[in-house]
Amino acid sequence: MHDGSLGGVLRLIREGRALTRTDVMDVTGLSRSTVMQRLGVLLDAGLLVEQPEAGPSSGGRRPAALTFNERVGIVLAADLGAEHGRLAVYDLAGVVLIEEQAPLRIADGPEPVLDWVERRFDALLAEVKREPGDVLAIAIGLPGPVEDGRPVKPPIMPGWDDHPVAERLSERFGAPALVERDVNAMALGEHRHNWPDVANLVFVKIATGIGAGIITGGELMRGHHGRAGDIGHIRAYRESDELCTCGNRGCVAVLASGSALVRQLHEAGVDVATTADVAALVQSGDTLATHLAREAGRVLGAALAAVVSVVAPSLIVVGGEMGDASEPMIAGVREGVYQQASTLATRHLRVLGTRLGQRVGVVGVATVALEHVLDPANVDALLARRGIAA
Ligand SMILES: [Zn+2]
Incomplete structure (x- = not known):
């Protein structure tokens, strides 16, 4: 038996699981009069449209076909x-x-x-x-x-x-x-659009800062104060005295974020101001920028290894202004994760770049x-x- 509420009936039609009045009665088990009432409300609201004689024929006159009105709002x-x-x-x-x-x-x-x-x-x-x-x-x-x-x-x-x-x-x-x-x-969009059948997925954003979105059992994990996945402020395995925006020292974000790479390149005498500048430099094949991006990826990957052990995703998707533009960085993340996490945890784990690019x-x-x-x-x-x- 299906959810016969108004919302349930709308969803049936929207998902193409019912096309005609008879379908709705069959799937929900509701009486003819209840189905007429529900459909009447949805048609009046413009949420459904009805095309006369467009349903499948079962011998006699073809029934009306019901479709969701995607232009309603x-x-x-x-x-x-x-x-x-x-x-x-x-x-x-x-x-x-x-x-x-x-x-x-x-x-x-x-x-x-x-x-x-x-x-x-x-x-x-x-x-x-x-x-x-x-x-x-x-x-x-x-x-x-x-x-x-x-x-x-x-x-x-x-x-x-x-x-x-x-x-x-x-x-x-x-x-x-x-x-x-x-x-x-981003994690939700990547999951729904590209990996709906992957139940456990971690999306990592590398931009000015660093963060992760975690999908477990197909749903978003938010955590207390929405802080689940705040991996940028895990202490990095490499020593650093650099002060983080969070007030601590030595966070992953001060070594591996876009702003960290801006700082590192700047210290080496390279004229960069933004994460976008760094991404462009890496894409152009610049040796120093490529080396630093890969190293940053390793630091991030090592921190992600802990996440992998706890959440057990089968897929890590990397995106964000820096991650999306930088294959060396994704390679570094892959190395860091595989080196630091257990073989058991990474046996079926893939680490890929987002397919949605900057639109994710x-x-x-x-x-x-x-x-x-x-x-x-x-x-x-x-x-x-x-x-x-x-
Ligand atoms: Zn921090």
Whole structure:
């Protein structure tokens, strides 16, 4: 027997497991009158569309076919990093309608950054000719720990601690707003899009900072205060007196992050200012940059070995501005993990670069928004947004 709630019926049709009224009755075991009532509500709300005589024939007149109306609304997705932002508008089929990226300084604080995000969303909505009233959810990824829609003491985001990010965006667009630690969203996006059958996956982001998103049993592991996967602040196996943004010394992040590589290259007399500069240098085949990136990968890999022993993933995916652009870095991560973790833990473990490139963050954030909107438990909220009481 299937979940016969409104949300359950909508999901059946959306996933293609029921095409006609009879299918819905067969799969759910609900009476004809209950099915008619449920479908009536969903059709009135515009969540379903009906095509007469488009269903499969069983001898007589062909029945009407029911399909999910993917154009009924949109979601807004913003992936904010330390130095850049990527914004997109998605329809409910998960198709990106428009996307843009721009430089950004998260350290400028929440007011200017969120003002900018809101203005850009307005502009993108206008470009795809959709109304603010079409927005069914907003999701935003931030480069730090998040809990209940607010950042929690994020080391590289001065001024953002406990800022009501979700409340502000929700009020502005009149729809639910979800705030997620960026690397959690990346892990979810990578999993749903590329590895839905891999139950245990760790996504590692190497950008200005370092973090991991952990999928266990197909779902995101958040941990206390959303801090699960905060691997950048594990103490590195190599000695270092360098002070970390977290206040400790010798963290993995001070040896292996994009900003660590900027510092190391700078000390060697190379003129680099940003993680993007380092990534470009490594890609150009520069000997010193390549060596440092590989070494950074090894340090990170050694720290990941502990994660591997605890979580037992079958796949580690590396991404982020630095990780995505740098095969030597991924090779270093692979070496570090295989050297430091037990043979038993790594026997079936693969370490790969992301297939989504620099889009992984925004794809992940959009996934967060879409899963929220389409969750059967949230269908009442969806109907209310369409002006219909369930
Ligand atoms: Zn630290």
